[in-house]
Amino acid sequence: MVIWWPLIAPVAALAINVLGQIVVFRWQHGRHFLRSIALGFLLGGAALMIAQCIYPPGSDPFEAWSKALLVNLPCYAALSYCFFNFANLGQSSIRVRIYARVAARSDGVSVSEIAREYNEAMLMEMRLQRLVESGDLVLRDGRYFLGRKRFVPIAKVIFGIKRLILGKGSEFE
Amino acid sequence: MAVFLTTLVLFLAALGLHLIVWKIRLPRFQTRTLLLLFAFGLGMWLLTLTVRPMPWPDVVHVCLFYTSLSLCYVITYSAFEADSPTLSLIRHAHDAAGQGMSSEEVHLFLEKRPFVKARLAALTHDGLVREENGRYFAVGGGSIFFRGILMFRKLYGPIQEGG
Numbered sequence: 001m002v003i004w005w006p007l008i009a010p011v012a013a014l015a016i017n018v019l020g021q022i023v024v025f026r027w028q029h030g031r032h033f034l035r036s037i038a039l040g041f042l043l044g045g046a047a048l049m050i051a052q053c054i055y056p057p058g059s060d061p062f063e064a065w066s067k068a069l070l071v072n073l074p075c076y077a078a079l080s081y082c083f084f085n086f087a088n089l090g091q092s093s094i095r096v097r098i099y100a101r102v103a104a105r106s107d108g109v110s111v112s113e114i115a116r117e118y119n120e121a122m123l124m125e126m127r128l129q130r131l132v133e134s135g136d137l138v139l140r141d142g143r144y145f146l147g148r149k150r151f152v153p154i155a156k157v158i159f160g161i162k163r164l165i166l167g168k169g170s171e172f173e
Numbered sequence: 174m175a176v177f178l179t180t181l182v183l184f185l186a187a188l189g190l191h192l193i194v195w196k197i198r199l200p201r202f203q204t205r206t207l208l209l210l211f212a213f214g215l216g217m218w219l220l221t222l223t224v225r226p227m228p229w230p231d232v233v234h235v236c237l238f239y240t241s242l243s244l245c246y247v248i249t250y251s252a253f254e255a256d257s258p259t260l261s262l263i264r265h266a267h268d269a270a271g272q273g274m275s276s277e278e279v280h281l282f283l284e285k286r287p288f289v290k291a292r293l294a295a296l297t298h299d300g301l302v303r304e305e306n307g308r309y310f311a312v313g314g315g316s317i318f319f320r321g322i323l324m325f326r327k328l329y330g331p332i333q334e335g336g
Contacts, residue, residue: 003230007237022328030330070177071238078241085248090326095292099301099311100323108308118289121280127258128279137266143273146266155260155267162253165195170256170286 006067009051010076017044017080021087033091041080048076094118176231179218180238187214187243202299203254204247211243255295258288 021040025033052068089096098118102109128144131137138147146152159169191210200206215236222232265282266274274282293309296302301316302309 007230007234010237010241025329066174066177067234070174071180071234075238075241078238078245082241082244082248086322087325090322090329094289095296096319096322098289098292099296099319100326102296102302102309103311103319103323108305108310110308114289114293114309120283120287120289123258123289124280124283127262131259131262136263140273143275144266144279145273146263146270149267151260151263152267155264158252158257158260159264165192165250165253166199170261 005051006072009048010072010079012051013044013048013076014079014083015044016047017041018083020044021083033088037084037087041084044076044080048072094123175227176234176238179227179235180242183214183218183235183239184242187211188246190214204251207247207250208243211239211247215239215243255291256286256288258283258286261286 017040019040020043021036024039025036028036052072098114101114101117128137132139132144135147136151138145163169187210191207194200194206194210218235219232227235262279262283265279269278293302297304297309299316300312301319303312
């Protein structure tokens, strides 16, 4: 058990994270998704820390702490990141929503039905409104200006990496 | 330390291989190829264990750490593969800087980027849906990944609109 404990710890922490997130999200009646994700992550993280203290991995202190800090902590963070994206896809991904809609109907879904439900113009308006409300865009004299710059570095990094890997900055180029 | 260093070297090697393959030719099914590539890297490393053995718990630990890092990268890669409407707009607003964008300019910018159509095309391309006489049908039972997302979503109950 002690030998396998370092391996079990991040997986068990992830299980606590997932369970915690579901319970918190349901308890809040499906509101505050991101908050429930953060709470689940903290719960799992606390469980991981406790697990590391109960059974320190390995007898050599250096080996024990290198495993705990260099392997199990990033491993738990990586697994939690995967879980966040998995859960988030079901919440907000257009692709998953369209697929769910198509898969639910044996007679198929017409293009016009999809266009009606996922109206590009409507989604665009919702997005614009959300960005204005959050202060990321500012509407002044009928023109949109960049407001908060929090997304700019993220956008720059992602477009830079796209150029490096795919050789183009956008899927529409 | 051995688990950490082995995973790091293995992951960086797989990442390097991925960049080389992508520079030679962009695969048709990028996510699938990426997953295969990472699995190939792990398989190759497991083969080397016959020459340089490692304790079993450490081997499994490397596999877990490497798999979690690889999945992290594959998930992040999807953000490179498909554009985010929000980030595209922010970047456009940043480029427009002091001049700003009129409502027409914003609409024109987004019209050139039909995100819903692109997602539908991606679903068709990945073989998850097929188009027949203007209607879309799910192909077979769908992928395990998509079914997993839909099943997991049920645990949450009803979801809000958005995209």
